[in-house]
Amino acid sequence: MAEIILDHVTKRYPDGALAVDGFTMDIAxxxxxxxxxxxxxxKSTTLNMIAGLEDITExxxxxxxxxxxxxxxxxxxxxxxxxxxxxxxxxxxxxNMGFALKLAKTPQTVIxxxxxxxxxxxxxxxxxxxxxxxxxxxxxxxxxMGRAIVRDPAAFLMDEPLSNLDAKLRVQTRTEISRLxxxxxxxxxxxxxxxxxxxxxxxxxxxxxxxxxxxxxxxKELYDTPVNLFVAGxxxxxSMNFLSGTLEEGKLRTSLGDFTISDELRREVESEGTGRxxxxxxxPENFEDVAFxxxxxxxxxxxxxxxxxxxxxxxSDVFVYFTRGRDQSVAAAELEELAKDAGRGDVGxxxxxxxxRIDAATKIREGHDAELWVDDRSMHVFDPASGRNLSLAVxxxxxxxxxxxxxxxxxxxxxxxxxxxTGTGPDQPVSGGASPAxxxxxxxxxx
Amino acid sequence: xxxxxxxxxxxxxxxxANFVVIALALIPVLWIVSLSFKTPTAILDPSFWPAQxxxxxxxxxxxxxxxxxxxxxxxxxxxxxTFISVVLASMAAYAVARLRFPGKQxxxxxxLLLAMFxxxxxxxxxxxxxxxIGLFNTWPGLIIPYVAFGLPLGVYILSAFFREIPWELEKAxxxxxxxxxxxxxxxxxxxxxxxxxxxxxxxxxFCWNEFIFAISFTSTIASRTAPASLAFxxxxxxxxxxxxxxxxxxxxxxxxIIIFVLFFQRRIVAGLTSGAVKG
Numbered sequence: 001m002a003e004i005i006l007d008h009v010t011k012r013y014p015d016g017a018l019a020v021d022g023f024t025m026d027i028a029x030x031x032x033x034x035x036x037x038x039x040x041x042x043k044s045t046t047l048n049m050i051a052g053l054e055d056i057t058e059x060x061x062x063x064x065x066x067x068x069x070x071x072x073x074x075x076x077x078x079x080x081x082x083x084x085x086x087x088x089x090x091x092x093x094x095x096n097m098g099f100a101l102k103l104a105k106t107p108q109t110v111i112x113x114x115x116x117x118x119x120x121x122x123x124x125x126x127x128x129x130x131x132x133x134x135x136x137x138x139x140x141x142x143x144x145m146g147r148a149i150v151r152d153p154a155a156f157l158m159d160e161p162l163s164n165l166d167a168k169l170r171v172q173t174r175t176e177i178s179r180l181x182x183x184x185x186x187x188x189x190x191x192x193x194x195x196x197x198x199x200x201x202x203x204x205x206x207x208x209x210x211x212x213x214x215x216x217x218x219x220k221e222l223y224d225t226p227v228n229l230f231v232a233g234x235x236x237x238x239s240m241n242f243l244s245g246t247l248e249e250g251k252l253r254t255s256l257g258d259f260t261i262s263d264e265l266r267r268e269v270e271s272e273g274t275g276r277x278x279x280x281x282x283x284p285e286n287f288e289d290v291a292f293x294x295x296x297x298x299x300x301x302x303x304x305x306x307x308x309x310x311x312x313x314x315x316s317d318v319f320v321y322f323t324r325g326r327d328q329s330v331a332a333a334e335l336e337e338l339a340k341d342a343g344r345g346d347v348g349x350x351x352x353x354x355x356x357r358i359d360a361a362t363k364i365r366e367g368h369d370a371e372l373w374v375d376d377r378s379m380h381v382f383d384p385a386s387g388r389n390l391s392l393a394v395x396x397x398x399x400x401x402x403x404x405x406x407x408x409x410x411x412x413x414x415x416x417x418x419x420x421x422t423g424t425g426p427d428q429p430v431s432g433g434a435s436p437a438x439x440x441x442x443x444x445x446x447x
Numbered sequence: 448x449x450x451x452x453x454x455x456x457x458x459x460x461x462x463x464a465n466f467v468v469i470a471l472a473l474i475p476v477l478w479i480v481s482l483s484f485k486t487p488t489a490i491l492d493p494s495f496w497p498a499q500x501x502x503x504x505x506x507x508x509x510x511x512x513x514x515x516x517x518x519x520x521x522x523x524x525x526x527x528x529t530f531i532s533v534v535l536a537s538m539a540a541y542a543v544a545r546l547r548f549p550g551k552q553x554x555x556x557x558x559l560l561l562a563m564f565x566x567x568x569x570x571x572x573x574x575x576x577x578x579x580i581g582l583f584n585t586w587p588g589l590i591i592p593y594v595a596f597g598l599p600l601g602v603y604i605l606s607a608f609f610r611e612i613p614w615e616l617e618k619a620x621x622x623x624x625x626x627x628x629x630x631x632x633x634x635x636x637x638x639x640x641x642x643x644x645x646x647x648x649x650x651x652x653f654c655w656n657e658f659i660f661a662i663s664f665t666s667t668i669a670s671r672t673a674p675a676s677l678a679f680x681x682x683x684x685x686x687x688x689x690x691x692x693x694x695x696x697x698x699x700x701x702x703x704i705i706i707f708v709l710f711f712q713r714r715i716v717a718g719l720t721s722g723a724v725k726g
Contacts, residue, residue: 088634
């Protein structure tokens with residue numbers, strides 16, 4: 001059991017490439033922290049630095065109160081679960097799980113006891129004398145977990161442990177990992193590129209991009225109050241829709257219609273000095289079929305007409321896709337990066353297509369015109385140049401007061417969402433914006 | 448898969464091709480074996496198989512210390528040189544496969560170059576060196592040059608094997624508390640065993656068959672190896688050409704190699720790494 005403290009940890013490769021830039025974060029004892037981000041964002045490098053598999057160029061890493069920068073992995077008392085499981089193929093499951101204890105010269109009887117205990121927890125007892133080659137993917141994954149838990153280490157480090165499992169098994173194992181972590185109460189750092197895993201597993205989630213920490217927060221806070229375009233686009237599935245907007249005559253003109261905005265937000269946009277162009281972010285669930293919007297809430301948003309291109313029914317929800325013809329594509333470095341990571345030309349609603357989640361009872365049909373309503377209370381306004389969430393800045397400054405027109409409920413909730421165990425304030429860990437100059441989207445700092 | 452598409456004509460074609468290749472490889476060997484069973488008077492007999500089979504050549508060869516002692520030398524020198532080569536080569540190959548250092552490609556290139564270097568070019572200088580430092584006609588006098596030629600071959604083969612072993616296994620071992628040496632001995636080396644056996648066979652074959660050094664750097668049966676000793680075998684009388692005994696000795700020399708390869712073949716083929724990672 002131990003807390004892990006990363007203080008401006010930086011990784012620079014000999015060729016000058018900066019993999020992790022000034023990563024600062026306090027991970028409390030027993031906390032489950034997720035590092036998430038697209039490939040190449042430095043999350044695995046960060047994990048490897050905690051494990052001691054990669055050297056730390058600058059900064060300080062403390063595990064359990066001791067600086068371990070120059071300690072080899074074996075002296076850090078940590079256990080790691082690898083993406084490929086990295087089971088020793090020439091050893092049986094029993095030998096695999098007991099290997100670390102054997103190296104530590106633990107008496108054989110104690111090893112057997114601990115291995116059998118772990119096997120019982122993970123339901124591996126009948127497989128103890130088999131070799132990894134004869135196990136299924138899920139069983140191998142459990143052996144890898146078992147190898148970590150028999151050691152009773154100060155911390156677990158997991159590097160995408162579920163990405164080699166098929167979809168169904170992944171969900172099942174995800175729950176098991178969550179249960180296991182709560183039962184053992186061991187500090188865990190978990191790396192994934194899958195935002196669903198991040199949101200479901202973590203006490204706190206750290207979003208990374210190009211080596212910079214963007215935001216550290218509870219899953220709900222990340223979802224409701226993303227600090228910048230990148231976090232907004234990365235968290236959530238389907239991802240947030242991004243539309244270009246122009247500030248005109250005190251109104252925010254978008255292809256969906258004109259939103260009325262507060263004076264604070266208007267001033268914030270103007271003070272950014274980037275002109276009147278902004279990017280408006282709307283989550284799919286903020287749309288609704290007008291037929292299901294009560295008259296009371298109708299003034300909280302605007303209604304518009306759209307021709308539905310595609311309708312996907314998932315039973316519980318219906319997703320509709322439509323395009324806004326006169327909408328010029330939004331351009332921002334962060335969104336391009338997200339798109340590249342997702343392997344497609346645009347992200348969610350950026351570009352032309354907008355996706356909306358509406359009530360399953362809707363009568364809207366594919367290819368027909370539909371009248372939709374969009375709630376502007378949870379709308380986000382981003383600065384296209386820096387990617388900063390301007391509406392969030394306004395709401396933070398106003399201490400959770402009105403953002404656009406009505407009170408946005410999200411910021412007020414954040415304090416309550418912080419897990420009690422962490423003992424950190426809502427904006428304490430955020431430090432990703434340590435290097436202010438440089439790339440357009442380095443804004444991790446919350447004003 | 449092939450069976451589905453092969454027509455009878457293709458079968459016959461491939462069968463014939465295989466037969467020709469095997470026959471070409473085996474006829475000289477069988478000829479030697481046949482010669483070794485012929486009586487001295489029948490050596491020049493043009494028939495392939497001896498009319499009268501005899502063990503005389505074998506008993507003659509195996510009774511003289513001119514052949515038995517070199518046989519022991521061959522086994523001893525071969526095993527020691529192989530052992531040293533494989534141990535050193537596996538460490539060097541591990542470094543080549545895992546570490547990034549300047550001149551790595553050059554090193555691998557040099558390995559290949561050394562392995563192809565014509566031995567005959569080295570005989571004269573090495574003969575002088577060995578005589579000067581007292582290695583002439585000793586076991587180390589052959590073991591050292593054999594290791595020198597076995598090492599590059601070993602490094603080249605083993606580095607390919609080590610590259611195939613997932614790096615994460617080593618990381619896992621480190622996190623599990625192993626020192627780099629423990630990680631190598633307990634995790635990496637067992638997985639590279641097929642590669643090591645392959646290397647051992649090839650180096651041993653080289654040592655076993657090597658003739659030029661063996662005949663140049665030895666003068667008595669104290670260190671002469673079996674292939675070199677063939678030249679010193681004598682016939683039943685001083686004036687008989689010892690064709691029969693040489694054939695018998697050659698057959699005897701071949702047997703350990705055949706056993707060696709048959710024994711380890713399974714080990715070479717078995718892919719130990721299966722199951723290490725997903726797949």
